[in-house]
Amino acid sequence: MRAVTALPDPRTGWGLPALGALPRTADLEPLVTRVLAPNPSPMTLDGTNTYVVGAPGNGQAVLVDPGPDDAAHLAAVEAALGARGARCVAVLVTHHHGDHAEAALPWGQRFGAPVAAGSPAVAGPGGRVLEPGERLSLAGTAIDVVATPGHTADHLAFRLESGAVLVGDHVLGRGTSVVTHPEGDVVAYLESLRRVHDLGPSALYCGHGPELTEDPGAVLDFYLAHRAQREQQLLDALAAGAATVDQLVATVYAQVPREVWPAAAQSTRATLDKLAVEGRVVLGPAERVRTA
Template sequence: MSRPAGVRRLDEVTAVVLAPNPSPLTLEGTNTYLLGAPGSGEVVVVDPGPDDPAHRAAVDAAVAAAGARVAAVVLTHHHADHAEASGWAAAWGAPLHAFAPGLVPAPARALGDGGTVAAGGVALEAVHTPGHTGDHLCLRVRDTGVVLTGDHVLGRGTTMVAWPDGDMAAYLDSLRRLGRLGAGALYPGHGPVVHDAAGLVAAYLAHRLEREEQVLAALRAGDATPGEVVARVYADVDPVLHAPAERSVRAHLAKLVAEGRATARDDRFAPR
């Protein structure tokens, strides 16, 4: 069987099509995953991605090359780089599944924690992992032990936990939950496959706790506004990322305030 350009096979039941939307936050672009056992005639599409005609053509070609039809579409979360193309589900005649149907741009069925989408000889189990967004799901592939991680963790660098949609305390809990799944490999929404799942989760936890200490240290040094904290903590980061960094700092500050470790008044913060 010929394989169209732009699709890569990752394991027996999984292929990935890279969307053409690279950026500092999406890395090479969004990974659109196709899952289905060979010969089953069906695939499940996870995160159709941006509503881009070239990407649609690449996904359609990959589905056709597999001799399959799309039996279901699942979203890890509502951000546009994952969910903008939600309407493709209706065009394919397939149901769309999301944790929070009200947040996505096409009619969807609610997929809650522990819920399963089964088609094409594979079963995807939803694991609610709030933090990056409140509606974020990781998807555990029961047949392979792989976990599709959306934006919960990425294949390279770190993900955004951006206030107010992002919740840092929930995010850390969700990282620990991902660690407990004991995944054999992680297939992220952006970037390459991660083979050392436990090591990546540990590194993400360490990174967030280190950032939290840096934010507290900045407050102790006299910084009061989120902008001042960003200028100190992210001094070595490309300024194009300072606006998202400020939303991340706000997520850290909200956690510190909620835990009674900092105080907030008129958007000025102080250690406690």
């Protein structure tokens, strides 16, 4: 198998906080306060980022991705609302995964605030299903709804008046996002990356990890290039003799901790689906794969 040169991650020289060093609460810009949930893990990185969004002095705020229904996290979010002199008037959710959405309905009920999301299951019986391209006028500001399917089919991003985009799990502050099989769609994911890139974001506020403010476009370029690199690595591994998903993961992700190999396997299956649709690989029984 020919060597594949590692792609440079532009974030490596930005001086971002080390893993585990993100502050519990941080004011990112006048419109946004980030509150970190206490649910760190190999998949959630530092934990889930909950965002409190609203115009200063407006007396209102929107919660984006409330995260886990955790008493300590709720207390920290309520403290952030108090510091802004704001009450919660809406709960927005980027996608249905529990580390982002679990608290949406109970907190919406607690605050007397409607829940809005891309799927009716998350929005709940009294909530609102958001449509791509909508502009929400909430908490003294405008929030644009951006379709970003790929990580999940119901994934949305939210563009703020400042030009920052709250990207959920579409882009992470560290590493790269996982597109799982079968709910993930690599083709849709790549299209969504380009859609966010075309917005020219001033910052990317991620579902996990630090905010990306120095050159958001460079991070999106890296994400696109990283996906292309993974595809080539899989094709090279197949040409060298790998014939199953497990063998591909062991080859391509050899330098990655084994605890994340199950997620890598899901991402590999999603990428193989894309390559199969393109006629570049053939998928067989028992997760066997060969080049076309």
